[in-house]
Amino acid sequence: MTARRGKTAESAEAEETSALRVLKKYPNRRLYDTHTSSYITLADVKKMVLDGQAFEVRDAKTAEDLTRSILLQIILEEETGGVPMFSTSSLEQIIRFYGHAMQGVMGDYLERNVKTFGELQSRFAEQSQGLAFSPELWTQFMGAQSPMMQNLMGGYVEQSKSLLSQMQEQMKEQMEKAGALFPGMPGFPPKK
Template identity: 85%
Template sequence: MVTAQRGKAASSAESASAAQVRVLKKYPNRRLYDTQTSSYITLADVKKMVLDGQTFEVRDAKTSEDLTRSILLQIILEEETGGVPMFSTSSLEQIIRFYGHAMQGVMGDYLERNVKTFGELQSRFTEQSKGLAFSPELWTQFMGAQSPMLQGLMGGYVEQSKNLLTQMQEQMQQAGVIFPGMPGFPPKK
């Protein structure tokens, strides 16, 4: 009976969780349909959902295949091709080189942790400046006063990132794993 109750509780929790996920359907004509608002939407609308922190998933209208990552990558592509890109050509080349490499999973985890840490730093900065009405002149003054703090935060972030990578390298070397051609992983002699 306990198992049945746990099963029902888990089922209820899954149903409640599923009810909170906004479902977008992608049709063969490349249009996105928001099942919550019963209307067609654009990638700009999906980007707004991401910025607003809304939980959603994109499903193929015919097969129900999860297309969320594909849509998010399309948004990143649009952002990279318009305006000021976040990734340099060199950065993109380095990322591509990790695909199919033994370090692919490690690199993915490393990037995810670093992006999360950077987001937390950004949130702290935003929280500190909340409630302040800034004119362009006041913003310049504020940023000038914050520069040492921002440098400290970024310095700490870079140091933490460097330490994490160093620890990963040491652990792999201790395990006897060799990655030829990778900086920090010279072949054993």
């Protein structure tokens, strides 16, 4: 019976560490971490993201999910300080996709590409495991590895092109299916 209690305590502890962490956002713009029973900052939320901690942000009054809003605030802070990731033209292009018929496709395309790039980064980190570099040494190392990085990025670009081609093919197939359902309707290809 003792082992059973121990197992229950262990499973409760495992549940607690893998559980979704809930943050409450109050009208005064403060974030409250229900897990630690304390107020936290956006920097703390950023650390949770970097650590891979699962969480969600809820409005304290309405319980509305504000997670995306908080993540966008973190991105905005990162973009306005230091070295931005997005150029002005890339931000303009992203804005142009909002409200466009391709908005959903673009979101899926970006998500897949970011995931693929993260996987490439993980593989590179695994291959260079044990090498403790400072940020300055990493910059020098990456500069010296230009041909290798070009090959790595070239593979990534090819994979990205392939992904876009697959998405275009899926859209074409969906349009053909829709054309079969609505023969003669403008904008749909004729039924084969």
